[in-house]
Amino acid sequence: MENLQRSSDGTLHHLLAIRDLDKKNILDILETAQQFFHPNTNKLIKNNSLKAFTVANIFFEPSTRTRSTFELAAKRLGANVLNLSISESATSKGESLRDTVLNLKAMQCEIFVIRHPQSGAAHFVAKQLHGKASVINAGDGCHAHPTQALLDMYTLRQHHKKFPDLTVAIIGDILHSRVARSQIEAMHVLGFKEIRVVGPKTLIPKHISQLGVKVFHRLEDGIEGVDVAMMLRLQKERMRQGLLPNGNAFYREYGLTQHKFKLAHPNAIIIHPGPVNRGVEIESELADSSRSVILSQVTNGVAIRMGIMSKVAKNLEGFHG
């Protein structure tokens, strides 16, 4: 099977999904991200390594965190940034995604950050560019969100000394979650101790145990003794009818409360890709507690995205790293 992500010499050309990366690749990305934090102040540094480049942020779905952090990451590396959202673009006038991408390539954009509602969109864009530019998947349908998984791994490594020997529970709407799929792939590659998914059967893919995870349908069972609770929001924009009852049934059964979190390891932490729906998947006070490292994730996201852009840009002419 063709490996789109890597150049012939094995270096990262695109970042489309975690599953084609090995442990060395992932740790390398984490190390690269770490270099963008000042060792003394822990503030994010700037450089001009991408001064010669234009980064096109092409977002076909709404986004606050991801789009902002990609833009900040690119600017901190000195790149020119073009932000394109679907409501403003020609695609709302019927131009195909392929034509949109080829036009942007003709404008000499070198790095394409793409978020799209269809699974496989980032792969599609990468194939259209024929190696002449790099693609970073910012989330495609329910398939993958590799940068989110990488920043999550970075955050876990930051907060857990025994990383990656951790037991993790991913809780909530796994069925529609590209974040969950990428997290599972990353944790497998890194050799996590145990990966659990927790949710009702209607929100867990039937064959997910084939991906090497343990399935729980009761939160109390799934969260027992875990080192990390990875919370997911309900992706109602992708849901069909009949997956859940109305009202607060989901919060009652699967919402993470301070009381239920006591079943986890005493040092367990909580992460969430955002946006957080307080009172739906997590108790509001718990989301703000010291056990929640959600805001660390946001900071780390800038560094990870800086790291990935630096890596893919190395393959492109004009990089001064």
Added chain:
Amino acid sequence: MAKILVRQATLLLPYHSQTSRIDIAIDQGKVISIKESISGFDADTIIDAQNYWITPKFFDLCQRPYLKQPQGPTLAKELMAAQQCGFGHICLPPDSGMINDRPEITSKHFSDSPNNIQVYPIGALTSELKGEQLCDLTSLMHAGCFAVSQSFYNIKDLCFLRQAYQYAASFDIPIIIYPQDPWFSRGQVHEGTIATMLGILGEPDISEAIAISQHLQLIEDTDIKAHFTCISSKKGLDLVRQGKQNGLPISCDVAISNLFLDENSLLNFDTNYHVKPPFRSNEDKLALRQGLVDGTIDNICSNHCPLQPLDKQTPFGGSVAGLSCIDAFLGLGIMLMEDGVITPLQWVKLCCSTEANVIRPNQDVSNFRTTEDFNLIDPKYNYFLSTEKLTSQGYNNPYIGWNLRGKLIDLKSLLIAAQ
């Protein structure tokens, strides 16, 4: 004009227990004689066919040229391409281009088709395939349809469906069923491990199983003859097997690509593997192959659906389902034989005859009157399928680059060259 003598080819006929060696004498494109040995025929060209096969033309129970004019292929061009790939009899589903729900559409299929290939239009069971109003089925049959179908537009109202089958059975009109539960039909790939990894909505195998179960009940209740086309799953096949054992008037076929490809083809989101029904698990693929051996499956069809670049040059979810495969049909058949799944005689039964079917649109495929009634095949010819070699205008051929065997000897060109 030219006379050709084909010497000592191996004749493969469906439902014959063994092969035989024959000579064929051809004059001006017409078959003059077929015998064990022909003497006294003054041929312009003699073909040493000791290593060749003679078979009837392929009989395809499902080809759907996606006739999107003006940029798409025409029916005539695709049928000519099919003829060049060894097909002589093509069944056109009711949604091949215009919906075949009126006799004038049926007539148009005949008038648009070249003379050297026989088309068998399948009529629509309901008007515009909407599942609301029964078509005038006998008019469609009088216009030349040999069966009726809802194609993939499965009817949700089973009471209505039962009535439709009762009406069709009144006139002994058979039904062709694409077994797919209408509520599961939004799935684009097989619901399995790969769909889970890729985050694509899957269609579970129970979609096919539920549809077949319901139809078996209706078939028994209404006495209609039914053919299940493009079976894709072990569960579905097991139900058909059970239905046959229970004496129901049913038959079934499988699309050739489902014997070779499975869900693992999808890992790079290649839209050429977006098909209906979807490629299922390796276990399903092996079960389908077993179905060829034990006789549960009566025919192999192509499920050929030539599409244009615009239909496939999108992310996976936005692409049109279908693949182009008539150019690989012979090669894939030979591969099945080389894999030891079927023998050459079983292959011609599965690909050239509908005698086992309940629909049986044509029963006389072994009467070779002209060069257009049979295939002369070099089964050992080795090649890589390339875009330059394609006869179909379909852009969506997943077999490009495959190493295949088997070549049709173009007798027409030999006849012209010899003149």
